Amino acid sequence: MSELRDLYQQLILDHGRKPRNFRVIENAQREADGHNPLCGDRIHMFVTMDGETIADVSFQGQGCAISTASASLLTQMVKGMTVAQTKELFGHFRELVTKPVEPHESLEKLAVFSGVREFPMRVKCATLSWHTLLAALKGEDKVATTE
Amino acid sequence: MSQATGFSVDAIRNDFPFFARSSGTEPPLAYLDNAATAQKPQCVLDAVLDLYRDATSNVHRGVHRLSAEATRRYENARDIVQRYIHAHDRCEIVFTRGTTESVNLVAQSYVRPLLGAGDEILITQMEHHSNFVPWQMVAEQTGAVVRVAPVTPQGELDLDAWRALLTERTKFVSVVHTSNAIGTINPVAEIVRLAHERGVAVLVDGAQAMPHQRVDVQALGADFFAFSGHKVFGPTGIGVLYGKQELLDDMPPYQGGGDMIKLVSLTNTVWNDLPYKFEAGTPNIAGAVGLGAALEWMKTIDLDGAALHERALHDDATARLRQWDDVRLIGTAAHKAAVVAFVMDGVHPHDIGTILDQARVAIRTGHHCAQPLLESFGVHATARASFALYNTHEEVAALAAGMAQVRELFGA
Numbered sequence: 001m002s003e004l005r006d007l008y009q010q011l012i013l014d015h016g017r018k019p020r021n022f023r024v025i026e027n028a029q030r031e032a033d034g035h036n037p038l039c040g041d042r043i044h045m046f047v048t049m050d051g052e053t054i055a056d057v058s059f060q061g062q063g064c065a066i067s068t069a070s071a072s073l074l075t076q077m078v079k080g081m082t083v084a085q086t087k088e089l090f091g092h093f094r095e096l097v098t099k100p101v102e103p104h105e106s107l108e109k110l111a112v113f114s115g116v117r118e119f120p121m122r123v124k125c126a127t128l129s130w131h132t133l134l135a136a137l138k139g140e141d142k143v144a145t146t147e
Numbered sequence: 148m149s150q151a152t153g154f155s156v157d158a159i160r161n162d163f164p165f166f167a168r169s170s171g172t173e174p175p176l177a178y179l180d181n182a183a184t185a186q187k188p189q190c191v192l193d194a195v196l197d198l199y200r201d202a203t204s205n206v207h208r209g210v211h212r213l214s215a216e217a218t219r220r221y222e223n224a225r226d227i228v229q230r231y232i233h234a235h236d237r238c239e240i241v242f243t244r245g246t247t248e249s250v251n252l253v254a255q256s257y258v259r260p261l262l263g264a265g266d267e268i269l270i271t272q273m274e275h276h277s278n279f280v281p282w283q284m285v286a287e288q289t290g291a292v293v294r295v296a297p298v299t300p301q302g303e304l305d306l307d308a309w310r311a312l313l314t315e316r317t318k319f320v321s322v323v324h325t326s327n328a329i330g331t332i333n334p335v336a337e338i339v340r341l342a343h344e345r346g347v348a349v350l351v352d353g354a355q356a357m358p359h360q361r362v363d364v365q366a367l368g369a370d371f372f373a374f375s376g377h378k379v380f381g382p383t384g385i386g387v388l389y390g391k392q393e394l395l396d397d398m399p400p401y402q403g404g405g406d407m408i409k410l411v412s413l414t415n416t417v418w419n420d421l422p423y424k425f426e427a428g429t430p431n432i433a434g435a436v437g438l439g440a441a442l443e444w445m446k447t448i449d450l451d452g453a454a455l456h457e458r459a460l461h462d463d464a465t466a467r468l469r470q471w472d473d474v475r476l477i478g479t480a481a482h483k484a485a486v487v488a489f490v491m492d493g494v495h496p497h498d499i500g501t502i503l504d505q506a507r508v509a510i511r512t513g514h515h516c517a518q519p520l521l522e523s524f525g526v527h528a529t530a531r532a533s534f535a536l537y538n539t540h541e542e543v544a545a546l547a548a549g550m551a552q553v554r555e556l557f558g559a
Binding site: 001003004005007008013017038039040041042062063064065066068119121122125 | 493494495496497498501502505512513514518527528552556557558
């Protein structure tokens with residue numbers, strides 16, 4: 001049960017149930033779809049930019065607690081960041097959920113996902129929103145997938 | 148319940164090394180994902196190993212004794228399949244990679260030449276994607292249309308809608324015998340009768356029926372019957388297409404290659420006889436032999452007793468899940484196999500799957516390759532426990548205990 005409690009921490013359960021920035025941005029400058037073919041989860045992300053900086057970011061879709069909470073916390077974290085900073089943060093996040101490392105200090109609240117590393121089948125749930133956001137920032141039309 | 152018959156779960160479990168392993172040093176694992184694939188009895192493992200150890204050789208090729216032995220075992224497996232499903236002739240048994248390849252073979256070799264623009268193929272909304280996509284592909288190729296008969300809120304085929312959709316435009320019917328996602332057993336004999344009244348041929352997807360009941364393709368009247376070895380306790384990568392000889396005879400080959408020809412010249416090629424016309428290339432020899440061993444094993448089982456046991460497991464699991472108001476069962480047909488699909492308010496099936504796995508209960512979560520069916524229930528994914536004849540009530544209890552943990556973690 002303890003590994004499960006590490007995975008499903010209160011912050012994750014809270015954001016899984018009541019995701020923040022779960023809304024449509026009308027006239028978003030950048031959008032992308034994400035799809036996890038393993039479980040059928042789908043996500044759509046909206047971004048507005050102010051130069052190189054993410055001015056607003058939101059998402060819609062349906063998924064498990066891990067993927068929903070990840071998308072929710074992600075949107076809170078990257079608002080106000082540049083594209084380069086966002087990419088760097090994703091590097092730290094991916095390391096956090098796949099390797100036994102101490103959370104990088106820039107991850108802040110995202111450190112709550114450290115329990116994911118004990119569940120390799122769930123890494124894709126935690127990273128789907130990140131892949132989708134990066135696809136949106138690149139301005140790619142194609143659907144981002146976790147495959 | 149099982150004591151009243153010749154069926155004994157303990158005796159069955161003794162045949163499967165999987166259960167010996169999980170009763171050893173590791174805590175037991177409740178394997179409730181049998182609709183995805185089944186565990187293998189020792190006799191199947193032995194048959195595959197013996198084939199590779201004692202008779203590795205190609206079939207239908209060499210004059211040497213090893214090739215003769217491999218051919219004998221491979222063709223013996225065909226005889227076993229023929230007798231098991233009561234086919235009229237051994238040439239009606241085509242070995243394929245599985246149900247999916249069997250359906251694609253029929254779609255391309257039998258149905259495609261029949262179709263013109265506006266013609267219709269009739270299927271149900273509870274088909275596995277393997278009985279959807281090949282028809283969508285052949286419709287795309289010919290301008291034909293795939294008609295999909297709806298299911299009721301209980302997950303049964305709407306027979307009135309089915310009759311209305313079966314028209315003079317219908318050129319082929321393909322229907323699942325037993326639903327992988329919700330367990331519904333369709334009235335396939337009636338479906339075959341209705342189609343034959345209109346002179347329309349029928350394929351029955353028997354993948355999920357084979358592990359649970361005896362099948363007699365002649366009594367069923369199906370023109371084609373497809374199944375996979377691995378769901379009926381045999382190896383992966385081997386399956387069967389049964390087809391009536393008069394239909395198979397007139398069909399062009401599905402794939403070209405070795406073993407499917409009698410004579411090849413620069414200008415002319417003569418197809419081989421049935422069933423070899425449809426078995427291009429070196430076949431899955433060990434897979435066929437393993438499937439033969441699996442069906443020989445099935446013949447020793449009191450399947451009526453097994454069906455009663457599986458029904459009791461289904462009813463037990465259903466009752467335990469129904470104690471919670473926020474758990475909703477998906478698919479409650481009157482006539483169904485031991486498949487229990489469900490969703491829980493506020494908890495995604497994927498999270499249920501992870502928590503149950505930690506509780507050492509293996510279930511399937513997701514769309515089960517049946518997205519159109521789940522759509523009709525208004526869900527994107529379900530959690531699914533699917534039982535086989537070797538499962539126990541202790542394993543049902545483990546499922547319920549795992550669900551109690553889900554509720555605890557998610558504060559339900």
